[in-house]
Amino acid sequence: IVGMGSNTYGVESAANQYFSTTAKDVTLAQAASLIAIVQQPNLHNLSDPKFYPANKIRRDQILNAMYVEKYIDKKQLDEALATTIESEVHLSAPTSGCLHAIAAPLACDYVTKLITASPAASTPGLPPQLESLGATPAERKANWEIGGYKIYTSIDLDLQKTAEDQLAVQTPSTEDRFPLGATANSVEVGTGRVLVMAQNKVFDDSLEGAKDPTHSAVNFTTDFPYGGSNGFPTGSTYKVIDLANWLQTGHGLGDLVDGASGQNYKAASFTAPCDPGALADFGPLKNDSGGGGVMTVKNALIGSVNNAFMQMAERQDLCSIRDTAIAMGAHRADGQPLTVNPNSILGSNEQAPLTMAGVAATIGSGGLHCDAVIVDRVVDPAGKDLPGQTRTCNQALTSDIAAGTADAMVGSMTSGTSSPGNPRDGIQIGGKTGTSDVADHVWIIGTTTKVATSVWTGNILGHTSLRKMKNPITGSYYAGTSRFNIFKAIMTQADQMYGGDKFPAPSAAVIGGASSTVPNVTGQSPEQAKALLESLKYKYQDGGTVASALPAGKVVDTDPGAGTKTPTGATVTVFTSDGSLATTVPVTTGLTRQAADSALVAAGFSLANVTYTWLAGTPTTVCKVTASNPASGTATSKSSAVTLTVYGLAAVPANPNASHDPGLTVCPR
Numbered sequence: 001i002v003g004m005g006s007n008t009y010g011v012e013s014a015a016n017q018y019f020s021t022t023a024k025d026v027t028l029a030q031a032a033s034l035i036a037i038v039q040q041p042n043l044h045n046l047s048d049p050k051f052y053p054a055n056k057i058r059r060d061q062i063l064n065a066m067y068v069e070k071y072i073d074k075k076q077l078d079e080a081l082a083t084t085i086e087s088e089v090h091l092s093a094p095t096s097g098c099l100h101a102i103a104a105p106l107a108c109d110y111v112t113k114l115i116t117a118s119p120a121a122s123t124p125g126l127p128p129q130l131e132s133l134g135a136t137p138a139e140r141k142a143n144w145e146i147g148g149y150k151i152y153t154s155i156d157l158d159l160q161k162t163a164e165d166q167l168a169v170q171t172p173s174t175e176d177r178f179p180l181g182a183t184a185n186s187v188e189v190g191t192g193r194v195l196v197m198a199q200n201k202v203f204d205d206s207l208e209g210a211k212d213p214t215h216s217a218v219n220f221t222t223d224f225p226y227g228g229s230n231g232f233p234t235g236s237t238y239k240v241i242d243l244a245n246w247l248q249t250g251h252g253l254g255d256l257v258d259g260a261s262g263q264n265y266k267a268a269s270f271t272a273p274c275d276p277g278a279l280a281d282f283g284p285l286k287n288d289s290g291g292g293g294v295m296t297v298k299n300a301l302i303g304s305v306n307n308a309f310m311q312m313a314e315r316q317d318l319c320s321i322r323d324t325a326i327a328m329g330a331h332r333a334d335g336q337p338l339t340v341n342p343n344s345i346l347g348s349n350e351q352a353p354l355t356m357a358g359v360a361a362t363i364g365s366g367g368l369h370c371d372a373v374i375v376d377r378v379v380d381p382a383g384k385d386l387p388g389q390t391r392t393c394n395q396a397l398t399s400d401i402a403a404g405t406a407d408a409m410v411g412s413m414t415s416g417t418s419s420p421g422n423p424r425d426g427i428q429i430g431g432k433t434g435t436s437d438v439a440d441h442v443w444i445i446g447t448t449t450k451v452a453t454s455v456w457t458g459n460i461l462g463h464t465s466l467r468k469m470k471n472p473i474t475g476s477y478y479a480g481t482s483r484f485n486i487f488k489a490i491m492t493q494a495d496q497m498y499g500g501d502k503f504p505a506p507s508a509a510v511i512g513g514a515s516s517t518v519p520n521v522t523g524q525s526p527e528q529a530k531a532l533l534e535s536l537k538y539k540y541q542d543g544g545t546v547a548s549a550l551p552a553g554k555v556v557d558t559d560p561g562a563g564t565k566t567p568t569g570a571t572v573t574v575f576t577s578d579g580s581l582a583t584t585v586p587v588t589t590g591l592t593r594q595a596a597d598s599a600l601v602a603a604g605f606s607l608a609n610v611t612y613t614w615l616a617g618t619p620t621t622v623c624k625v626t627a628s629n630p631a632s633g634t635a636t637s638k639s640s641a642v643t644l645t646v647y648g649l650a651a652v653p654a655n656p657n658a659s660h661d662p663g664l665t666v667c668p669r
Contacts, residue, residue, distance in 0.1 A: 004037050005047055029083040099209070149381065179213070182455070224335060231333025237356055243404075251312075253404055301411070302415065310345065329396070369394055369395075406506075421444050421488045421491070450498040453490050457486075546578065553579075558573065586632060587633070588600070609639065611641065622667070
């Protein structure tokens, strides 16, 4: 385990690398040169001729000390001292370390970090530890350094090669206009076994690799303790979590929401009891497509409509959404807690691509989340079989909620934003895209009932829009094609190898959903109307006063009107009375028709709204009013219709619907 320069450890490895031989076959001069390295491995190693002089000085000191202690005689001393370093060095390419792995070097490094890293035990999303190598991190690290173990991983080398080949073409590591990164991760649904762990940068943890922009020692697919990455904002891929929580809290895919672009949001319209300080006003919020309007929640996911999901969040609890996310395996790559500000529902939390593949797998498995595991089994130095990582699973969602979420994701893959990544090979697949605010990160996640995959493409540093940058190999914009082509190629092969079933159908309750009916609040005070509307999750808006016979300040009407089926969360405008049309029907009984008309006009009525019915009268009653409708003394509106019943001559028919009323001839105005 002693350092021998660069990435070389142990005298056997050093003898092989520097002299192309074994430790038992080195010459006396070579043996002394190896021991000379130990004092200062970075300055005395034999990887470069510039280190030879320093090695020779130390080598010769060791040889003289051996002669003094009588380990060698004078002849041996003289021969060894006369040997030049150049004549002894015969370099061979190093073969140890993940840098030199024949396949999947990134996965190799992840396994190494999994064994040797010591993240805080409280870190969210901590993968199951490989206890076969020891009960504690220190014990595991010590056994690993001694060596002799064989580690068998879950990586599917055929799928891995497909992913690596696609990444090389669709997201070339040679892109020199900005630091382009890309990853692909696949996990087995229902077990969490990692099948693919690949990225566009060549894994290289050597000092030389740090100088090559096409290489990287950072594993961008996983969390910071296991690769050095702090993750990336997940964008709208996070909406599958929002939707799962929506269905968990009794809502449905058929609920209507207003997804109109450009809406503003107030902090007070959200709830986050776990962190009230995270709430803030924001807006106007744009939809990525610019569209919107009233739609079902299912269509909101299919079209990835930002404002629709923000309206849903107003009727949910942001802390509850976070808890659903944690249950589904979501966690920040930097180890910090998931934030619960309103923008979090649009994917502002930075997460690892492997994490999002696990979230998709949770939906594909009927709601069962399994932590990612990559070590299937271990063989110890004595040849004894030992278990791999312990599989840790939890039922994050009920099967019905998972089915409802999958149903919307299938829509996204069939006719929505994810459809360019659909293999269309007969295996049902659900998916979801994600795009950061300035398109500096783009995603697609998806799952069948057997395999789930996530593909991230983005900026390692900076904020260059992938919508503005074309791939020099394919000639297509990175945002529009790369993620889809990588995902499609992987899932096409995965479907051939692993198959897949239809997702279970969600229940009627999950599919159905229901909009509320605007209640009748006429005659109520604005305060009463506001309380009732907000209890039904509508937004109250004051429409001002209108001319009305109701007492001033009372509600006259709403828009939409009472009885209208309207999506909860929509705005209902409430209009109140100014009292200007209020009046009382005057006494008209016993008056002549002309006097009655005058009394109505004096009370504010229009003669255009006055009609008559006729009864056969006598000479003493002719042309006198016998009744009115509404009755005298009734409070009503000046715009209301009034009907007077009048006595006429016996020959006058009681025919109020006649086009020419003979009664008016007998009793003219």
